[in-house]
Amino acid sequence: MKALILGTLGKPLEEALKLSGVSYEVYTPEQLMIYVSESTSGYDRFFDARPELTEPVRLKAKDFDFVISRIGSGAEKGATILEHLTENMGLFGSQNADGIRICSNKLRTHLKLSQKGIRTPPTVWGNRIAHTGFVLKKLLDGLPAVGKTSLGSQGEGVFILESPLAANTTLQTLYKFDADILLQKFIKGVGFQDIRAIVVNGKVVSAMERSAPTGDFRANLSQGGSGRKIDLSTDDKALAVSAADAVGLSGFCGVDLLKDKDGKTYVVETNSNPGDLICTITGYNHFLALVEFCKSKGKKLEQKQELPNSQDKGVSVNTLARNSNPFWSEADEFIYQEKQKLNLSRMPR
Ligand SMILES: Nc1ncnc2c1ncn2[C@@H]1O[C@H](COP(=O)(O)OP(=O)(O)OP(=O)(O)O)[C@@H](O)[C@H]1O
Numbered sequence: 001m002k003a004l005i006l007g008t009l010g011k012p013l014e015e016a017l018k019l020s021g022v023s024y025e026v027y028t029p030e031q032l033m034i035y036v037s038e039s040t041s042g043y044d045r046f047f048d049a050r051p052e053l054t055e056p057v058r059l060k061a062k063d064f065d066f067v068i069s070r071i072g073s074g075a076e077k078g079a080t081i082l083e084h085l086t087e088n089m090g091l092f093g094s095q096n097a098d099g100i101r102i103c104s105n106k107l108r109t110h111l112k113l114s115q116k117g118i119r120t121p122p123t124v125w126g127n128r129i130a131h132t133g134f135v136l137k138k139l140l141d142g143l144p145a146v147g148k149t150s151l152g153s154q155g156e157g158v159f160i161l162e163s164p165l166a167a168n169t170t171l172q173t174l175y176k177f178d179a180d181i182l183l184q185k186f187i188k189g190v191g192f193q194d195i196r197a198i199v200v201n202g203k204v205v206s207a208m209e210r211s212a213p214t215g216d217f218r219a220n221l222s223q224g225g226s227g228r229k230i231d232l233s234t235d236d237k238a239l240a241v242s243a244a245d246a247v248g249l250s251g252f253c254g255v256d257l258l259k260d261k262d263g264k265t266y267v268v269e270t271n272s273n274p275g276d277l278i279c280t281i282t283g284y285n286h287f288l289a290l291v292e293f294c295k296s297k298g299k300k301l302e303q304k305q306e307l308p309n310s311q312d313k314g315v316s317v318n319t320l321a322r323n324s325n326p327f328w329s330e331a332d333e334f335i336y337q338e339k340q341k342l343n344l345s346r347m348p349r
C-alpha cells in the first residue's frame with residue numbers, strides 16, 4: 001500500500017509506515033497544485049508543482065491508497081488541498097478538511113464543542129470593549145482570567161490577566177489594535193497541569209499529563225512543560241472521543257483537557273496536528289494505530305490501467321478508456337458496468 005503524506009512526516013510516522021509495510025510520498029500543501037475540470041463526469045487532477053520542476057508533474061490518486069494529513073501552520077491552504085484529495089479525487093483521508101479548519105480557530109472549536117454539549121471553560125468573544133468589568137466579574141468569575149488569540153498555537157497567544165490594572169491595560173491595548181481574542185475563565189487545578197489525549201479511529205490510544213514549567217501556567221511542551229504517561233478514566237476517555245467527534249476529527253486528533261480542583265473536566269482544545277513528543281513520553285507510537293486504521297479504510301481503486309490523458313471535452317473518461325485503451329480488460333468492463341448500474345458518475349482518477 002502507498003500513503004500520501006500531506007504536510008510534515010516526522011520520525012514516529014515514518015517508523016509506523018515502515019513497520020506497517022506502507023510506502024509513501026510526502027508533499028507539503030505548498031508543493032501541490034489542484035485542477036478542477038470542466039467535466040461533469042469527474043476529471044479533476046492534482047500536480048506536484050514545486051517551483052524547481054520544469055513543469056508540474058501530474059500525480060494520480062489511484063497510485064495512493066490513503067492520505068495522512070499533518071497540517072501545521074497554514075491550515076486553510078492545507079485543508080483546501082486535503083478537501084480536493086479526499087472529496088474530489090476520492091482518496092480516503094485520516095482527517096476531514098473541515099475538522100482542520102475548525103481546530104485552527106479556537107473560537108470555532110469552542111462553538112462546535114458547545115453545540116455538541118461538551119464542557120469547555122466559560123469563554124467570551126465579541127464586542128466587550130466597554131464592558132471589561134462585567135465580562136471579567138460576572139461571566140468569568142473574576143481574576144485571574146485567560147486571554148487567547150483565536151489563531152495562536154503551542155501556547156503562543158495565550159496569556160493570563162492577574163491584577164485589575166494588568167487586565168484593564170492589556171485588554172485596552174489589544175482592543176485598540178483590533179486583536180481577535182477570546183477571554184476565558186481560569187480553570188484552577190491542583191497545579192498548572194493539563195492532559196493531552198490522542199484519539200485514533202474513535203478511541204483514546206494514549207494520554208499524558210503535562211505540567212507547566214516554574215513561573216508559567218501554560219503546560220505546552222513547546223513552552224518548557226514536562227509530560228508523563230497517564231491512564232485516563234473511562235469518563236475522560238469518552239469525553240476526549242466526543243470532542244474529537246464534535247470537531248469532525250474522530251479519525252485522528254489530539255484533545256486537551258483541564259481538570260478543576262473538584263475533578264470536573266473541561267475540553268480546552270482540539271488539535272488536528274498534535275506534536276510527536278507524546279510518543280517519546282508515553283513510549284507508544286500512536287501512528288501505528290493511525291496507519292492501521294487508514295490501511296483498513298483506504299483501498300486500491302479497482303482500475304489499475306492508466307486512462308488516456310484526455311482533455312475530456314464532453315467525452316467521458318470511461319468511454320475513452322473503453323474505446324481506445326488496449327489494456328481494457330474484462331475486469332475493467334465488469335467494474336464499469338457495475339458502476340453504471342449504481343449510477344456512479346465519478347470514476348477512479
Ligand atoms: N482556561 C484556562 N485555564 C487554565 N489554564 C489554561 C486555560 N486555557 C489554557 N490554559 C493553559 O494554557 C495552555 C495553552 O492553551 P491552549 O491549549 O488553549 O492553546 P495552545 O496550546 O496555544 O493551542 P494549540 O493546542 O492549538 O497549540 C494549556 O495547555 C493550559 O495549560
Ligand SMILES: [Mg+2]
Binds near residue numbers: 220269
Ligand atoms: Mg493546546
